[in-house]
Amino acid sequence: MKDEILKIIKESVDSLALPGSPMGNETEFEVSVPKKKEFGDFSTNAALVIGSMKGKNPREVAQEIVEAIEQRQHGFIERLDIAGPGFINFFVNETLFESQLREILRLGEKYGASREGSGQRVIVEFVSANPTGYLHFGHARNAVVGDSVCRMLSFCGYEVIREFYINDAGRQMDMLGESVYSALARSCGLARELPEDGYHGEYISELAGEIKKSEECPQVPGDESEAIEFCREFAYSRLLEEIKTDLLDLRVNFDNWYSERIEIHGRGSEERKLDKTLAKLEDLGTVERKEQALWFKASLYGDGKDWVIIKKDGAPTYFLSDIAYHMDKYSRGFSKLINVWGADHHSHVLRLKSSMKALGLDESSLHVLLIQFVRLVREGVEVPMSKRTGDFVTLREVLREVGCDATRFFLLMRSSDSHLDFDLSLAKKESSENPVYYVQYANARISSLMRNSEEAGISASEEHLNLLSNDEERNIMKILLRFPEVVRSAAESLSPHKVVYYLQELAAEFHFYYNKTRILDSENTDMASARLCLARYVQVVIENGLGLLGINAPRSM
């Protein structure tokens, strides 16, 4: 919609052939939808931009542009105003709206989609929680934001691969094995302390209990290292399943479960990726031996400091695996790499990018979306995320308490780089205070209208759209037609919250309209069919928008 206006302005500006330098690139001026009605349906700052470029009075430039546009006689432009310092305001008539509105039903669930990313493959890595425990609520924001970003990117035409990187190779896995083993040993009557950095949630002893009951339970006492390995593998596979279950309950899917152990450390027929990466870094002269360890010289590539990749005991660090992993991502041919990370990993961004740069890869195609922390609140009081027992508030508990829709909505409603207060008592409330229902209710009301319309013998029709001319109807149309652009902007900036805000605005406008205007007016069936059609448009957009957020759009509430 805006694009149409932008095209018109460009044509006219070009036709003016203003003296001096040729017009620069196209992004220099913009078309916006003004907040105030007096400023028209669309507005452009073109004259201001050009004026300051050419050193001319913006209002005079505006006048020239307006004349050029008027000469071309676009049917749908009713009036052009020059306002303030030189804004050009467009007032358009219904014909433009109507033709655009028809696209909504024509495209249906595709309305708002684009081909922006067509031909581009993008990998989104998110959650990637260690399989050493249940997902806690802190992981939920990452999961939901990552998932919604994927949905938006797919909608914009990208081919999206969703990947979970399983950190199943490192010391924390051994620690898991030892923790479970120590619980098992204790339950078998051995005096055995939990290892110092061990995991001590309740689930550890539950796992040990399961092992004890199982037929394959190792002999205790017996070969300890064998038993520990058994415990580790048992716990790992069980916990990974639990993680998958919880994510599915949150409506989060993955295409790839990428095992660090197999893919990075694994010895297939080829050379290990880890060794290959190390060799490459060495060949490039980007490492140095210092204090008996091997360091990657990140400071040469934009980071503030160097980082160890091989510890003095000879073991690789997590960072080296990470370099290998990302090198692998690049080699799989993605044009864009998106990582969704917790804000506590921010220092890893520069070091990872510096390593990609050192390897000659284009680090600008790697985007890291940092997610700030969530604070759980109940009745205005903070709920500690970790309990005395060493357990965390799990995702599962919260899902059980407030349900998936509310959980997702609340986690998506704020910008990712803002700290988030998750109000459990509010999210649980089935009342008007809860914003989740606000949007869903608009949709349910429309469904109800549709049901009632059949009895009243009215059906939605685009035939009489021209009858819709009051302020509320026009406002709704304008909001509806903004949807594709909102999606594009939200996808581009990886910001699902923009869709949340948009839907709240649309729902508000619809509720207002609904209260003020009788839609199923049996006295005037032409009008009723047009209004019903408008309601149907709203429904399509709400359903599509909620779909991008992974939230259901119930037909009745």
Added chain:
RNA sequence: GUCCCCGUAGCUCAGUUGGAUAGAGCGCAGGAUUCCUAAUCCUGAGGCCGCAGGUUCGAAUCCUGCCGGGGACGCCA
């Protein structure tokens, strides 16, 4: 000390690739239903956009400094 995020209404936050008179929800005070779902709607009060400079036609938005809150700075992952 270095780096990242944040600071906007009583509370929680949008708005930040510079645009016109800064918005929403909650809370607070009032009000609306003989009729399509009141999980709704309307009205009102409520603001040195943390502070101070700078950049320009124009700054909540960009730059610098300072203050305040959170986080990261391990041969852990």
